[in-house]
Amino acid sequence: MHLGLIGFGNIATTLLELLPEALGRPLERLSVVSMPADAEPVRSRLARDFSAVARAFSVVCSSDQMEGRPDLVVECAGHGAVSSHVPGLLRAGIDVVVVSVGALAEPRIEAELKEAARAGNARLILPAGAIGGVDLLSALKVAGDVKVSYRGIKPPAAWAGTPAERAVDLERIRTAHVFFSGTAREAASAYPRNANVAATLALAGPGFDATEVTLVADPSAPGNVHEYSVASPLASYAVRIENRPSAGNAKTSVSTVYSVLREIRNRAGPLVI
Ligand SMILES: NC(=O)C1=CN([C@@H]2O[C@H](COP(=O)(O)OP(=O)(O)OC[C@H]3O[C@@H](n4cnc5c(N)ncnc54)[C@H](OP(=O)(O)O)[C@@H]3O)[C@@H](O)[C@H]2O)C=CC1
Numbered sequence: 001m002h003l004g005l006i007g008f009g010n011i012a013t014t015l016l017e018l019l020p021e022a023l024g025r026p027l028e029r030l031s032v033v034s035m036p037a038d039a040e041p042v043r044s045r046l047a048r049d050f051s052a053v054a055r056a057f058s059v060v061c062s063s064d065q066m067e068g069r070p071d072l073v074v075e076c077a078g079h080g081a082v083s084s085h086v087p088g089l090l091r092a093g094i095d096v097v098v099v100s101v102g103a104l105a106e107p108r109i110e111a112e113l114k115e116a117a118r119a120g121n122a123r124l125i126l127p128a129g130a131i132g133g134v135d136l137l138s139a140l141k142v143a144g145d146v147k148v149s150y151r152g153i154k155p156p157a158a159w160a161g162t163p164a165e166r167a168v169d170l171e172r173i174r175t176a177h178v179f180f181s182g183t184a185r186e187a188a189s190a191y192p193r194n195a196n197v198a199a200t201l202a203l204a205g206p207g208f209d210a211t212e213v214t215l216v217a218d219p220s221a222p223g224n225v226h227e228y229s230v231a232s233p234l235a236s237y238a239v240r241i242e243n244r245p246s247a248g249n250a251k252t253s254v255s256t257v258y259s260v261l262r263e264i265r266n267r268a269g270p271l272v273i
């Protein structure tokens with residue numbers, strides 16, 4: 001398999017630690033798209049820590065410079081990287097797993113990605129990411145009248161550097177504070193590194209403007225907690241997930257990496273589950 005990776009941060013590097021054992025064999029090639037200033041450090045890190053991951057490596061600064069044709073590309077860089085890199089890959093017929101799902105909250109980006117996938121006969125794959133139960137939601141949606149309400153609860157440090165800082169004194173709060181209530185579109189746009197799951201629920205379910213979102217900073221949170229409920233004429237259910245944050249990024253739950261790994265294993269192995 002030739003795997004492309006856009007981004008070389010927490011998700012990408014944790015994924016590379018897991019890949020050799022998960023796949024049981026090295027990739028044919030790994031192509032990494034990094035920011036220009038990061039290219040040399042990424043090359044050194046690949047040679048030092050990840051030589052067992054692939055038989056060949058390349059590091060480029062733009063997705064159209066990737067050597068050969070990847071079988072699959074994983075975007076794990078952020079909302080900006082989705083609009084710069086993903087439409088071109090899809091138009092070229094390359095399937096892409098987009099982890100920064102919240103980028104689709106911008107209607108122009110959602111339309112462009114769908115148009116590009118159609119034009120290239122490629123698939124835009126949105127992983128479940130830090131949550132589960134998306135399969136049932138996506139199935140129920142077809143029958144109509146599905147309602148989704150989501151609550152994202154993280155320790156205060158995970159909200160650092162976000163607009164939550166204007167509503168809450170993150171360093172001093174002692175109890176849980178709700179600092180945002182609104183739609184999934186508003187949440188995904190304002191919290192691009194923290195509310196991608198709200199976008200995933202919206203896309204699998206009733207859409208960005210009909211998905212209710214509440215965001216909470218809670219010093220007692222047992223990790224990054226995602227709670228949501230689904231009501232539909234066919235079934236109703238509620239989910240609560242207590243995720244461990246990643247060592248490399250408190251905002252990102254480590255299970256997100258395993259969700260990406262699942263997409264790759266489903267692609268590389270004989271069984272899809
Ligand atoms: N669907 C889901 O459930 C979840 C989705 N996410 C999404 O995944 C993203 C990545 O998470 P994580 O790995 O923890 O974040 P990190 O910040 O650790 O890593 C992101 C990396 O991507 C790099 N990068 C940014 N823009 C580009 C670009 N245009 N081209 C190439 N590289 C780029 C960054 O470089 P630099 O630091 O130099 O800017 C950084 O090294 C998050 O921003 C979020 O959008 C996260 C968690 C859950």
Ligand SMILES: O=C([O-])CC(=O)C(=O)O
Nearest residue numbers: 130194195196197252253
């Ligand atoms: O990793 C998580 O817990 C969820 C997250 O950051 C997001 O939805 O963007």
